[in-house]
Amino acid sequence: MFSVLVALAAQSQGQDYKAKAAALVAQMTLEEKASLCSGKDFWTTKPIERLGIPSIMMTDGPHGLRKATGLDITNSVPATCFPTASALASSWDVSLVTEVGKALGVEAQANDVQILLGPGTNMKRSPLGGRNFEYFSEDPVLAGKLAAAFIRGVQSQGVGTSLKHYAVNNQEYERMAMSSDLDEQTLHEIYLPAFEIAVKESQPWTVMCAYNRINGVYAAENPLLLHDILKEQWGLEGFVVSDWGATADRVAGVKAGLHLEMPASGGMTDKKIVAAVQDGTLDEARLDEIVTELLAVTLKAYDNRKAMTFSAQQHHDLARKVGGECAVLLKNEGSILPIQAGKTQKVAVIGAFAKTPRYQGAGSSQVKPTQIANAYDELSKIMAGKTTLSYAEGYTHEGTTDDAMLAEARKQATAADIAIVFAGLPDSYESEGFDRSNIDMPEGHNQLIEAVAAAQPNTVVVLMNGSAITMPWAAKAKAIVEGWLGGQAGGGALADVLTGKVNPSGKLSETFPQRLEDTPAFLDFPGRQGHAHYGEGLFIGYRYYDKKKIEPLFPFGYGLSYTTFSYTGIQASTSSAKDTETIQVDVKVKNTGKVAGKEIVQLYVHNGSTELIRPEKELKHFAKVDLKPGEETTVRFDLSYRDFAYYDAQVHDWQVNSGAYTVLVGGSSASLPLKADIDIEATKVKYPKFTETSLLKDLKRSPMGQMVYQQMMAGMKQGIMGGGQPAATPEEKAEREKAAAMMEMFFQEMPLRNMARMSQGQFTEEMLQGLLMQLNQ
Numbered sequence: 001m002f003s004v005l006v007a008l009a010a011q012s013q014g015q016d017y018k019a020k021a022a023a024l025v026a027q028m029t030l031e032e033k034a035s036l037c038s039g040k041d042f043w044t045t046k047p048i049e050r051l052g053i054p055s056i057m058m059t060d061g062p063h064g065l066r067k068a069t070g071l072d073i074t075n076s077v078p079a080t081c082f083p084t085a086s087a088l089a090s091s092w093d094v095s096l097v098t099e100v101g102k103a104l105g106v107e108a109q110a111n112d113v114q115i116l117l118g119p120g121t122n123m124k125r126s127p128l129g130g131r132n133f134e135y136f137s138e139d140p141v142l143a144g145k146l147a148a149a150f151i152r153g154v155q156s157q158g159v160g161t162s163l164k165h166y167a168v169n170n171q172e173y174e175r176m177a178m179s180s181d182l183d184e185q186t187l188h189e190i191y192l193p194a195f196e197i198a199v200k201e202s203q204p205w206t207v208m209c210a211y212n213r214i215n216g217v218y219a220a221e222n223p224l225l226l227h228d229i230l231k232e233q234w235g236l237e238g239f240v241v242s243d244w245g246a247t248a249d250r251v252a253g254v255k256a257g258l259h260l261e262m263p264a265s266g267g268m269t270d271k272k273i274v275a276a277v278q279d280g281t282l283d284e285a286r287l288d289e290i291v292t293e294l295l296a297v298t299l300k301a302y303d304n305r306k307a308m309t310f311s312a313q314q315h316h317d318l319a320r321k322v323g324g325e326c327a328v329l330l331k332n333e334g335s336i337l338p339i340q341a342g343k344t345q346k347v348a349v350i351g352a353f354a355k356t357p358r359y360q361g362a363g364s365s366q367v368k369p370t371q372i373a374n375a376y377d378e379l380s381k382i383m384a385g386k387t388t389l390s391y392a393e394g395y396t397h398e399g400t401t402d403d404a405m406l407a408e409a410r411k412q413a414t415a416a417d418i419a420i421v422f423a424g425l426p427d428s429y430e431s432e433g434f435d436r437s438n439i440d441m442p443e444g445h446n447q448l449i450e451a452v453a454a455a456q457p458n459t460v461v462v463l464m465n466g467s468a469i470t471m472p473w474a475a476k477a478k479a480i481v482e483g484w485l486g487g488q489a490g491g492g493a494l495a496d497v498l499t500g501k502v503n504p505s506g507k508l509s510e511t512f513p514q515r516l517e518d519t520p521a522f523l524d525f526p527g528r529q530g531h532a533h534y535g536e537g538l539f540i541g542y543r544y545y546d547k548k549k550i551e552p553l554f555p556f557g558y559g560l561s562y563t564t565f566s567y568t569g570i571q572a573s574t575s576s577a578k579d580t581e582t583i584q585v586d587v588k589v590k591n592t593g594k595v596a597g598k599e600i601v602q603l604y605v606h607n608g609s610t611e612l613i614r615p616e617k618e619l620k621h622f623a624k625v626d627l628k629p630g631e632e633t634t635v636r637f638d639l640s641y642r643d644f645a646y647y648d649a650q651v652h653d654w655q656v657n658s659g660a661y662t663v664l665v666g667g668s669s670a671s672l673p674l675k676a677d678i679d680i681e682a683t684k685v686k687y688p689k690f691t692e693t694s695l696l697k698d699l700k701r702s703p704m705g706q707m708v709y710q711q712m713m714a715g716m717k718q719g720i721m722g723g724g725q726p727a728a729t730p731e732e733k734a735e736r737e738k739a740a741a742m743m744e745m746f747f748q749e750m751p752l753r754n755m756a757r758m759s760q761g762q763f764t765e766e767m768l769q770g771l772l773m774q775l776n777q
Contacts, residue, residue, distance in 0.1 A: 021295035034273040062118030064367030080315040081367040087326040087484030089136035089509035101153020109308040114301035115160040121147040130172035133361040133466025138541030144197025151202035158304030160205030169210035173526040179213035182534035188647040226257030259294040323486040323493025324502035329560040330480040338500025348412040351422035363432025369488035378495035399442025413456035424464035505598035507559035520544035543615035557668035563593025570674040579656040591627035608660035650688035697748035
């Protein structure tokens with residue numbers, strides 16, 4: 001009941017702001033309207049003082065507030081640096097991400113910021129993408145749900161968000177000119193759903209359009225994306241802002257649905273908008289619509305300003321908690337982890353990242369942290385007493401090493417009972433502005449791990465990186481912990497995980513391949529000569545590895561725990577249903593280990609159709625559950641139309657095909673022990689329009705077309721089979737049947753226009769047009 005009241009209140013408030021905005025727009029001059037369509041400076045919007053229209057501020061900050069002066073990121077205000085999106089996504093924890101969003105909203109209010117420029121929810125098409133650390137996942141459902149949670153958290157504090165970068169923005173190379181070229185189905189099934197989920201579930205106040213072109217049209221002036229899909233289909237109530245410097249033709253942008261150009265253009269583009277209205281190129285009514293929608297959010301954002309303060313220490317503690325939830329235990333041979341803090345032992349801590357951690361990415365998201373915790377100091381605090389820690393640097397800031405460094409590392413490792421090597425990717429390896437050239441760690445890091453593992457059989461590797469990497473030494477390490485870019489408190493979070501204060505519960509939100517050559521976009525990334533060809537289509541991430549039967553290093557959704565879980569049962573509410581019905585799936589999972597832990601229950605759907613080219617399975621739902629030792633719980637998932645649907649480019653809409661589906665549930669994409677078969681009957685079927693170029697076999701897609709197809713095939717077969725005359729011998733009958741089958745295969749691949757041309761006048765073009773009209777009614 002309360003959620004309904006909140007929604008109604010928000011809707012009413014939104015209507016009031018839109019009405020107020022419309023009234024103000026009616027009082028504006030043409031020049032004033034145009035002026036609001038670009039920024040005042042680098043971070044703020046233009047005011048109109050005579051009408052009482054305020055200016056609002058927006059700043060970068062997917063994982064922390066970066067309120068800066070111009071482009072000087074070194075001059076930003078101190079703010080809590082939370083784990084980056086690639087880490088957050090590995091928590092698979094919607095409520096946790098909402099909690100992070102709330103904290104960011106509070107810090108934004110405390111610093112008089114009205115819109116936070118995040119979250120980023122583009123797909124990780126390739127692990128080479130330079131900004132992958134800013135994005136959640138290779139899967140649109142996981143990315144969309146977490147983006148929606150982030151938005152809810154921030155906006156609950158009266159601060160707007162900017163969902164970005166819309167759309168198909170998957171590389172840094174020539175990003176301001178590159179065209180992402182892909183088919184309609186891939187666009188709608190892979191690259192748009194995360195945005196769709198976030199918009200429909202959380203209504204971000206703004207959406208940021210990307211730099212790139214999509215099939216040749218800039219995102220900033222793309223009416224299909226900005227108006228038809230974002231506004232008309234998904235119902236975005238807010239406005240669209242350009243990425244900084246992403247506009248090309250500003251007038252075309254207004255027509256398409258780009259409300260605000262950032263940063264300021266010095267009035268240059270404002271004049272172009274005025275001129276376009278005056279010469280009739282741009283309808284002033286369209287400009288009014290754009291300005292009204294922009295102004296409504298501006299007024300709401302300004303009115304929601306609050307005098308807030310926050311405890312930097314409490315937010316740091318939250319960042320530590322979040323970092324612990326994001327860490328992924330990839331290997332734990334012989335249960336070497338956790339390290340017992342009260343035990344008499346020597347622990348060698350090796351690698352410069354242990355004292356100078358890599359905790360965030362580089363570029364526009366770079367945050368000036370309120371403090372930084374390193375793993376060495378935090379381990380020293382937790383293990384003070386009987387445990388003796390030693391340290392070796394292992395490698396330089398650039399990631400290189402030498403004989404002396406390796407010798408010292410071996411010495412410390414040999415003298416210890418256990419060695420922990422901290423390694424990963426330096427700042428220079430991944431950042432906004434450039435893509436990675438490979439997925440390897442620096443050679444110095446790999447050499448260090450190899451040297452330590454050779455000297456000390458009890459070697460644990462802790463990784464700090466923003467995206468997938470190769471691990472040529474994986475078999476030699478007893479344990480591997482993926483710590484990601486864990487934010488300013490990441491050192492403490494990793495110390496908690498290593499010592500068992502936190503039981504790791506993270507799971508990979510992206511596939512880790514064995515080698516770059518195995519990745520889906522290897523042949524096409526990053527594109528050349530202005531075009532990035534998305535030749536892999538639907539098959540990115542685990543969808544590709546499943547289809548190609550390529551075993552990755554670590555699969556999507558994978559992660560270990562200090563306890564164990566068993567999937568004990570699955571029950572679907574029905575074994576057959578119509579596509580309009582909701583199906584409940586109950587899953588039982590039990591903690592079968594000796595310590596409390598959290599499991600991420602993942603539900604995938606397999607489409608059994610042999611006519612459609614589909615992924616082997618697709619993630620549709622997930623839930624994170626906290627279980628005590630021996631505790632069992634039931635998780636319920638509600639499956640509906642879109643969980644079984646595919647995007648049909650022929651009808652430009654989502655469709656469900658009648659047939660068998662399998663629901664698969666488990667703890668990772670590679671371990672799904674529970675299965676339930678469900679037959680789905682499609683009732684909301686749309687049929688493609690038939691044309692002269694339609695193939696004969698296409699007729700089988702509609703009931704009337706199927707009837708026509710059968711009649712045509714029957715007539716063809718009758719002629720081949722001797723016009724009803726019986727075959728003289730069994731051999732002749734077999735030959736006729738073979739010929740009929742061959743001719744059916746031949747004819748069904750033929751365009752309808754050819755049927756008229758090959759009928760020798762029996763089936764005229766006029767008759768073809770009449771048939772098409774009848775089929776399309």
